[in-house]
Each structure stands twice: as structure tokens, then as C-alpha cells.
Amino acid sequence: MDFWQRYRAIDARDTRFDGQFFTAVSSTGIYCRPSCPARTPKAENVTFYETSAAAHEAGYRACKRCLPEAVPGTPAWNIRSDVAGRAMRLINDGVITREGVDGLAHRLGYSARQLNRILSHELGAGPLSLARASRAQTARTLLVSTDMLLADVAFASGFNSVRQFNDTIGEVFAMTPTALRATGAKSGVRRGAAAPTALTLNLPYREPFDPGIFDFLAVRAIPGIEVARSEADGTRSYGRTLRLPRSTASFFVVYNPSTPGKPLQLTATAVDLHDLPALLSRVRRLFDLDADPQAIDEALGMDPRLTGRIKTIPGIRVPGAVDPQELLIRAMIGQQITVAAARTALTQLSVVGSLAGAPSPGLERLFPTAAEIAEHGRELLRGPRRRIESVIAAAEAMATGALELGYGDDVAALERKLLPLPGVGPWTVGYVAMRVLGAPDVFLANDAAVRNGLRVLPPGADLSPDFGEVSPWRSYATMHLWRAAAKPKDS
The missing domain is CATH 3.30.310.20 (DNA-3-methyladenine glycosylase AlkA, N-terminal domain)
Structure with a gap:
């Protein structure tokens, strides 16, 4: 979006753009979300930033009226497969808090100095500032939503000390943590007391x-x-x-x-x-x-094969993954068999998983680690020998560190890492990219459920068989096809 497209969005107070960019106003020294109900500022006083961290770096404070940190994150971090997008996925996962800037840079294949220069150029702020903004956002959520002790909120948000937490909250929000917490009480957001665990x-x-x-x-x-x-x-x-x-x-x-x-x-x-x-x-x-479902549905709805489904099922989502290694194992076991058969095989395998430290009703175990699968998988998995050996080989590679995959990868990196493995083909790579990376433009053309879903949709004789017209949202088209195959009457 150019300046005037963004300016029209803030003039219309369009909530679709909340979290996708931030509006800083030089005459007030604050930055807002696009839908802020305050009077639209004069264009000559407005600067738009890609991230709240960039607004912080430029000396602006968060608006107390619209609370720009209380919005969904930008979908750009999934759409973008460049260094900036990959870095933001890792920063949001807490990598800087655990490993520092050097650890983040190593994961991305750059020096810390190079990474700082890239992120400052692309996003208007360096990695430390981006991590600081992410911590502030987490802290605000915990302050207004829970009764956790302030010290617990500080460490839960990734701050190294209570003093650092207090200073950051004051700089970002121009409020003390206690005053910020009170805004949640006034709006009725807060819940009952919450223990640190x-x-x-x-x-x-x-x-x-x-x-x-x-x-x-x-x-x-x-x-x-x-x-x-x-x-x-x-x-x-x-x-x-x-x-x-x-x-x-x-x-x-x-x-x-x-x-x-x-x-x-x-x-x-x-x-x-x-x-x-x-x-x-x-x-x-x-x-x-x-995700930005309105933008996605608008693009998908332009394809006559999907128009009816978009009206019936607006806002479809692409499920992600909470553990990249687990998702690879699940994908390899599930390829070329039904969902029910894959679930049965994974249930058999799950018995070697460690017991949960504090089990909840129905949640007693953890998914097996790569090392546990490598050690016990041959005894528990059933099916063609080649498929079992492929799963074991992948588990052994992950257990020894020979294979590393995570949220900081891009699709090309996944292909380089996974395709050399026995039993891994383009379908597996595409499925892992959809769910681990949130890659929005994956179309699993050879998937049996996708082919079945195509039979349910209206014909598209003059349209691309791979749904190229709806790029870069073909992962969402894939989800609609899976849904059509499972529940044809939904259309």
C-alpha cells in the first residue's frame, strides 16, 4: 500500500488493517492503529510504520485510546519468505530472549551486524527493538487479562528484570504497569485470579x-x-x-x-x-x-469455482503447527493413507511419549520426541517397510541434529532439507510448508482429497488447474477443497 491508500484506510477507520501498519502523528507524538476513533490527523503530520517497534524507535508512544498493541499480528510475516519475515517469526517465538541476537542471526545465516542492517532497512527497527515491542505486547495482554503478579508478568513477557519491564511499559505506553492494568478492569477484560502456572x-x-x-x-x-x-x-x-x-x-x-x-x-x-x-x-x-480473511476471501471469491464456497464458509484458516519436528513425522506417516489410518498409526506410536508433567483430563502424554521415535518406532509402526524406514531415518536425523527445521525456514530451505530424505516428496514438503511456515501459496495438486474436492466444485474449463488465479492464497484454496471433499453439502 502507498501513503494515500493507507491514509484512506485510517480516514475510514478500517479495522481490517489493524496490526498491518501503524500511524504515527508528529503533532501529538503518539502512534495508533488504523481504526483509531480519534479525529483523522492532517496528512502532513502522518508517518506510517511497518511495525510498532519502528514507531517506538522514532520516539512515538502508543495511543491510550485505541491501544495499537492489542490487535492481531500482521499476516505479512507468513506471506513474506524473505529474511525480515523469517526473522519476525523467530522473534515472536522468543528466540532473541533465549539465544540473543547472535542466536537469531545464526539461525538465519547472517552476521548480527548484517541482520541489524537488513531489519532496520526493511522494518524500521533492529532485532532488539522488535523483540522489545513483542515483549511489550505480551506484557499488555497479561496485564489487562490476568491478575498475575507484576513480577510474574515481567518475566513471562521475556524481560530480564522488573526494572527493565517498568521502564519499557512507561516508554511504550506512557503509563505504569499498574495504570495499564486498570484499563483492563475498566473495560471488563480481566478475569479471575491466575496463578503463575x-x-x-x-x-x-x-x-x-x-x-x-x-x-x-x-x-x-x-x-x-x-x-x-x-x-x-x-x-x-x-x-x-x-x-x-x-x-x-x-x-x-x-x-x-x-x-x-x-x-x-x-x-x-x-x-x-x-x-x-x-x-x-x-x-x-x-x-x-x-491472517487477513477479508483480503483472502476477496481474492478467492474471484475464482468462479470457489465463489459459492466463500459465501458459505467465510474466514477459512490454514492450521499451523506447535512443533515442527512433530509435524514432519505426522506428515510422513499420513501421506498416501487416510486421515483415520494415520490417526491410528500415530496413536500406536504415541505410547512411547513421555508422561505429561501436570496431566489434565484427557491429556496425559507428550508427543514422542525424535529420539523416542528413532528408538521404538520400528516396534510400533505398521505398514510397508520402506515407509517405516523413512520415518525412522527422518527421526534419527532430527534426533542427532543432522536435520533441523523450524519457523525460520522458507519453502526453498525446506525443499533442500527434506527432499533428499527417503520417502519425502513434493507433497510432504508442501504440507510441512503450509503448517509449519504458514506458507499461504501452497497447492497440493496430487493430494487425493484435493482431487476429490475438485469434483465437487463447479467446472473451470478456462482456469488454471493449480488455481494460479488466486495466488498467493492457494493454501486457503487447498483448505476449501479439503472441506469440499469431506463435506460436499457445505457448498
Whole structure:
């Protein structure tokens, strides 16, 4: 978007652009979200920034009226596969807090100096400033949503000290942490008391939101590791255990369409405070909560094969992954067999997973590590010998560190890492890219369910068989085809 497109968006107070850019006003010294209800500033006083960190760096403070940090993240970090996009995915996962700028730079294949120069040029702020803004956003969420002690909020947000936390909150929001917490009490956002090991909060997202993602996760849920429920009133829930950088945890996400605002509510238990930023980032990725569904649906709706489905199922999401290594194993086991058969095989394999540290009802185990699969997989997996050996080879490579994959990869890097593995082909790489990276433009043409979904859609004789017309949103077209294959009547 150019300056005047963005200016028209803020003049219209268009909520679709909240989180996608930030509006700084020189006459007031503050920055806002595009939908801020304040009077539209004069164009000559406005500067637009890609990130809130860039606005901080330029000396602006967050608006107390529109709270620009309380918005979904920008979808650009999934759309962009360049260094800036890959860096933001890792920063949001807490890599700088755990490994520092040098660790982030090493993961991306650059020196710290090069990375600082790239991010400053592309995003208007260096990696430390971007991480600081991410911590401030997490802190604001915890302050207004929970009754956690201020010291617990500080460390849960990734700050190294309470003093650093207080200074940052004051600089970013021009408020003390206590005053910022009071804004949540006034708006009725806050919930009951939360212990340091458990918290409940709402997850912001852009409307519309298709709850069908809960069904996708439910049919693939592994007993003991995942739990999914659907109630008669339309309430959906999904929970699971997972490993985080410093600890293990479990969480539940609940969607109730009858609740005002239709919030997605996250409840996390038995989580180390230092791992909260990573947990929040991974849950958001799992439910694709930073997507811009109106822009996606508008593009998909231009294809006559999908027009009817977009009207029926607006806001479809691409499920992410909370553990890249786990997702690769699941993809390899699930290729060329049905979803039900894959779930059975994964259930058999799951018995070697470690017991959860603080089990919840229905959540007793963790998904097996790569080392556990490498050691016990041959005894538990059934099927063609070549497929079993392929899974074991991949598990051994991940267990020894010969194969590393994560949120900082791009599609080309995944291809280089995965295609040499036995039993891994383009379908596996594409599926992993969709779910681990959130790659928006993957079309799994050889997938059996995709072919079945095509038979349900209206014909498109003059259109590209790979849905090239809707690029860069073909991952979402794939989700519609899977849904059509599973529930043809939805169309």
C-alpha cells in the first residue's frame, strides 16, 4: 500500500488493517492503529510504520485510546519468505530472549551486524527493538487479562528484570504497569485470579473466523495428547500437550459463537513463565489468527469455482503447527493413507511419549520426541517397510541434529532439507510448508482429497488447474477443497 491508500484506510477507520501498519502523528507524538476513533490527523503530520517497534524507535508512544498493541499480528510475516519475515517469526517465538541476537542471526545465516542492517532497512527497527515491542505486547495482554503478579508478568513477557519491564511499559505506553492494568478492569477484560502456572485470556483475530479449523484438528487428534470437543450450542474446543523451549505445558482453546464478540479463549496450565511468549505465538500460528480473511476471501471469491464456497464458509484458516519436528513425522506417516489410518498409526506410536508433567483430563502424554521415535518406532509402526524406514531415518536425523527445521525456514530451505530424505516428496514438503511456515501459496495438486474436492466444485474449463488465479492464497484454496471433499453439502 502507498501513503494515500493507507491514509484512506485510517480516514475510514478500517479495522481490517489493524496490526498491518501503524500511524504515527508528529503533532501529538503518539502512534495508533488504523481504526483509531480519534479525529483523522492532517496528512502532513502522518508517518506510517511497518511495525510498532519502528514507531517506538522514532520516539512515538502508543495511543491510550485505541491501544495499537492489542490487535492481531500482521499476516505479512507468513506471506513474506524473505529474511525480515523469517526473522519476525523467530522473534515472536522468543528466540532473541533465549539465544540473543547472535542466536537469531545464526539461525538465519547472517552476521548480527548484517541482520541489524537488513531489519532496520526493511522494518524500521533492529532485532532488539522488535523483540522489545513483542515483549511489550505480551506484557499488555497479561496485564489487562490476568491478575498475575507484576513480577510474574515481567518475566513471562521475556524481560530480564522488573526494572527493565517498568521502564519499557512507561516508554511504550506512557503509563505504569499498574495504570495499564486498570484499563483492563475498566473495560471488563480481566478475569479471575491466575496463578503463575495457569492463565486464561482472549486471543484477538480478524473477522470473519471459520470454526471449521476445530473440526480439522479434531479428526486428527491423538488420544492422550490432544482433546477436541463440539457442543450442541456450537461451542468448540481443542486442547493438547506440547514441549516448549524450557518446559512442557498444556492448553485449551475454546470458541463459543454465542459469547459477545465471539472470542477465542486460551487457558494454559503448567507452563514455565519464560515460555509464555513462545506458547502464545505457537497457539496463534496453530489457529492462523494473524491472517487477513477479508483480503483472502476477496481474492478467492474471484475464482468462479470457489465463489459459492466463500459465501458459505467465510474466514477459512490454514492450521499451523506447535512443533515442527512433530509435524514432519505426522506428515510422513499420513501421506498416501487416510486421515483415520494415520490417526491410528500415530496413536500406536504415541505410547512411547513421555508422561505429561501436570496431566489434565484427557491429556496425559507428550508427543514422542525424535529420539523416542528413532528408538521404538520400528516396534510400533505398521505398514510397508520402506515407509517405516523413512520415518525412522527422518527421526534419527532430527534426533542427532543432522536435520533441523523450524519457523525460520522458507519453502526453498525446506525443499533442500527434506527432499533428499527417503520417502519425502513434493507433497510432504508442501504440507510441512503450509503448517509449519504458514506458507499461504501452497497447492497440493496430487493430494487425493484435493482431487476429490475438485469434483465437487463447479467446472473451470478456462482456469488454471493449480488455481494460479488466486495466488498467493492457494493454501486457503487447498483448505476449501479439503472441506469440499469431506463435506460436499457445505457448498
